[in-house]
Amino acid sequence: MVFAPDTEVALRTVVHLVNSAANGGEGLGSVADLDNFLAAEGVTGSRTRDNDELTSVRQLRQQLSALWTADEDAAVETVNRLLREARALPQLAKHDHWDWHLHATTREAPLVYRMSTEAAMALADVIRGKEMDRLRICEAEDCDAAVLDLSRNRSKRYCDTGNCANRAHVAAYRARQAATG
Numbered sequence: 612m613v614f615a616p617d618t619e620v621a622l623r624t625v626v627h628l629v630n631s632a633a634n635g636g637e638g639l640g641s642v643a644d645l646d647n648f649l650a651a652e653g654v655t656g657s658r659t660r661d662n663d664e665l666t667s668v669r670q671l672r673q674q675l676s677a678l679w680t681a682d683e684d685a686a687v688e689t690v691n692r693l694l695r696e697a698r699a700l701p702q703l704a705k706h707d708h709w710d711w712h713l714h715a716t717t718r719e720a721p722l723v724y725r726m727s728t729e730a731a732m733a734l735a736d737v738i739r740g741k742e743m744d745r746l747r748i749c750e751a752e753d754c755d756a757a758v759l760d761l762s763r764n765r766s767k768r769y770c771d772t773g774n775c776a777n778r779a780h781v782a783a784y785r786a787r788q789a790a791t792g
Contacts, residue, residue: 622733676757696724701734750769751769
């Protein structure tokens with residue numbers, strides 16, 4: 612395992628959030644879409660369930676998306692800004708099915724602060740561990756989705772949003788067949 616379990620969960624949530632706008636799509640087109648996203652990711656706490664909340668999460672998505680191709684210094688600047696804006700104060704917490712883990716905001720904090728803080732704390736671990744190379748963009752020619760490579764041998768090349776890996780493997784197979792045939 613590269614990171615603590617709660618860090619991996621937060622990183623996966625960031626990838627899913629970033630990829631909700633991959634390839635020109637909009638997976639957060641409405642408050643209901645945001646509700647579904649948060650339920651799927653297990654995000655809990657207070658909500659306003661309004662368009663302002665949706666807009667703030669979309670803006671956070673843009674900031675987090677930029678981190679995928681940022682250098683370390685730019686990533687540090689963004690992570691620190693997100694933590695400052697949320698007035699993060701890390702504390703150990705234990706709730707629901709989770710054992711001890713870090714929360715840096717309260718359950719009553721606005722959704723965007725809770726999400727940005729969780730993302731920033733996880734990305735801080737990535738940066739401190741010199742693991743920025745685990746944040747990639749899908750290698751498929753027609754895909755711009757984020758990839759989080761948690762594999763031991765750092766071999767993940769394609770996203771989980773579609774059939775990118777399968778399409779690439781089929782194309783490579785067909786190219787090999789054409790070359791030999």
